[in-house]
Amino acid sequence: MVSDTVFASKxxxxxxxxxxxxxxxxxxxxxxxxENGCSLPAPTVASPLPSAEGxxxxxxxxxxxxxxxxCSTLYEWNNPKSKYHRPDFPxxxxxxxxxxxxxVGWVAAEIDAYLAAIVAQRNADHAEGGKA
Numbered sequence: 001m002v003s004d005t006v007f008a009s010k011x012x013x014x015x016x017x018x019x020x021x022x023x024x025x026x027x028x029x030x031x032x033x034x035e036n037g038c039s040l041p042a043p044t045v046a047s048p049l050p051s052a053e054g055x056x057x058x059x060x061x062x063x064x065x066x067x068x069x070x071c072s073t074l075y076e077w078n079n080p081k082s083k084y085h086r087p088d089f090p091x092x093x094x095x096x097x098x099x100x101x102x103x104v105g106w107v108a109a110e111i112d113a114y115l116a117a118i119v120a121q122r123n124a125d126h127a128e129g130g131k132a
Contacts, residue, residue: 057105090114
């Protein structure tokens with residue numbers, strides 16, 4: 001469709017401030033902008049990805065040290081088939097690409113929130129005169 005295209009000239013500015021070559025085609029189905037009747041696509045801003053900046057990942061030895069538990073207890077808490085399963089305990093995240101094996105870690109903020117919830121529950125039970 002010839003009517004749907006506009007050929008850019010060398011004076012047509014690009015979105016990044018550069019100059020377009022003669023063979024670049026812009027479709028005019030986008031908003032018209034720019035100087036000299038140049039048709040440029042309307043700039044779109046991609047939604048930002050969640051930032052991993054500031055997220056601390058704890059590997060198993062660090063989680064065990066922070067919780068003061070042994071390795072088997074950690075995996076019992078995460079195993080839905082175990083009688084010691086804790087559904088509110090944070091799930092590990094995969095750090096590698098392998099599905100059955102590979103490195104895993106826990107988000108430090110989730111572990112801290114879990115500990116804070118345990119303390120809050122203990123304080124609430126103690127205030128009610130229940131378990132200490």
